[in-house]
Amino acid sequence: MxxxxxxxxMVSRTTDDYQRMAQSGCVAVTEPAFWAGFDRSxxxxxxxxxxxxxxxxxxxxxxxxxxHFTWLCINPKEADDPGFAREVISLIPEFLKCDTVLGIGxxxxxxxxxxxxxxxxxxxxxxxxxxxxxxxxxxxxxxKLKGTRLIMDAIAASAVDPGRVLIDHVEEHTVAEVxxxxxxxxxxxxxxxxxxxxxxxxxxxxxxxxRLWMNSAGDWGCSDPLAVPKARIEMSRRGHSQALIDRVTFxxxxxxxxxxxxxxxxxxx
Amino acid sequence: xxxxxxxxxxxxxxxIDTWFxxxxxxxxxxxxxxDRVDRxxxxxxxxxxxxxxxxxxxxxxxxxxxxxxxxVLALLSDHSTEMPESAHGMKGxxxxxxxxxxxxx
Numbered sequence: 001m002x003x004x005x006x007x008x009x010m011v012s013r014t015t016d017d018y019q020r021m022a023q024s025g026c027v028a029v030t031e032p033a034f035w036a037g038f039d040r041s042x043x044x045x046x047x048x049x050x051x052x053x054x055x056x057x058x059x060x061x062x063x064x065x066x067x068h069f070t071w072l073c074i075n076p077k078e079a080d081d082p083g084f085a086r087e088v089i090s091l092i093p094e095f096l097k098c099d100t101v102l103g104i105g106x107x108x109x110x111x112x113x114x115x116x117x118x119x120x121x122x123x124x125x126x127x128x129x130x131x132x133x134x135x136x137x138x139x140x141x142x143x144k145l146k147g148t149r150l151i152m153d154a155i156a157a158s159a160v161d162p163g164r165v166l167i168d169h170v171e172e173h174t175v176a177e178v179x180x181x182x183x184x185x186x187x188x189x190x191x192x193x194x195x196x197x198x199x200x201x202x203x204x205x206x207x208x209x210x211r212l213w214m215n216s217a218g219d220w221g222c223s224d225p226l227a228v229p230k231a232r233i234e235m236s237r238r239g240h241s242q243a244l245i246d247r248v249t250f251x252x253x254x255x256x257x258x259x260x261x262x263x264x265x266x267x268x269x
Numbered sequence: 270x271x272x273x274x275x276x277x278x279x280x281x282x283x284x285i286d287t288w289f290x291x292x293x294x295x296x297x298x299x300x301x302x303x304d305r306v307d308r309x310x311x312x313x314x315x316x317x318x319x320x321x322x323x324x325x326x327x328x329x330x331x332x333x334x335x336x337x338x339x340x341v342l343a344l345l346s347d348h349s350t351e352m353p354e355s356a357h358g359m360k361g362x363x364x365x366x367x368x369x370x371x372x373x374x
């Protein structure tokens with residue numbers, strides 16, 4: 001068996017996690033830039049973080065036969081100060097030349113503020129002007145429905161093709177609208193605040209497997225880097241076909257990410 | 270019944286056999302949580318909006334209608350259209366908003 005975890009924050013995980021993921025069949029991961037659990041004190045902190053994502057993590061992953069790709073941005077939680085956010089955004093174009101960068105992400109909204117929205121729009125414009133794909137973070141808990149709609153409206157107002165955008169952290173109340181508007185949808189399997197593998201498989205049964213993937217979003221919080229293989233076991237336990245399991249956990253990520261030539265050329269299907 | 274794009278390949282007995290014990294435990298957790306809330310001393314006359322939303326959501330579980338998870342999430346969602354300028358001074362997500370006669374705020 002093989003799978004792709006298309007959203008995991010390996011900078012926050014131990015090398016043992018890479019080993020366990022490889023043993024569970026993980027062949028590739030993609031790591032969006034995100035909040036470190038604290039606000040960085042300067043744009044230079046992001047420069048170092050982007051170097052870690054583009055230089056160090058691919059080497060660490062390669063030790064276990066896992067291919068590591070990344071997405072770059074200023075995350076929505078640190079984007080509420082537009083001046084600071086613009087300093088960070090100005091660093092990104094240079095890094096877009098790196099072989100393992102897939103696009104701009106995870107951009108989105110956190111508290112659904114006007115400041116966050118302005119920076120989201122500027123990062124959508126950055127993706128558009130550089131022909132990059134987009135990975136979107138949607139707010140958690142009570143803010144998710146409103147935030148998801150605001151984000152989709154902002155992207156719809158640009159020239160970016162929704163088929164090159166993945167809206168992540170969808171749940172039962174947002175997934176249909178995301179898919180209906182032509183975007184890809186990601187389900188994040190998280191022990192507490194997001195989806196369980198059981199609910200994610202329920203969503204696949206209710207809404208189908210088209211333009212849908214699952215990820216662990218494993219990070220520094222209570223999270224599980226083996227969430228995707230556990231969801232595969234859940235699908236198998238229910239009696240779903242191997243073809244369907246592979247479609248959601250390997251083929252669909254390949255199809256979406258394969259829109260980026262770098263990914264398509266590097267990961268052999 | 271919710272329309273399935275991909276039918277669950279288990280019959281009802283199998284579904285209940287597989288998940289009853291797990292969700293029996295979760296059900297008792299919820300009952301115990303409500304008992305705990307009721308035993309605690311309120312700090313004001315006004316009910317906590319999260320507690321009120323939680324109890325409203327429980328009604329969805331037994332109304333016999335489909336899409337319960339989606340409707341619970343919608344009940345616990347912010348349906349407002351206003352946008353604050355900045356997040357400065359805002360609290361973290363609370364998981365619910367005050368329930369009004371028209372739905373959630």
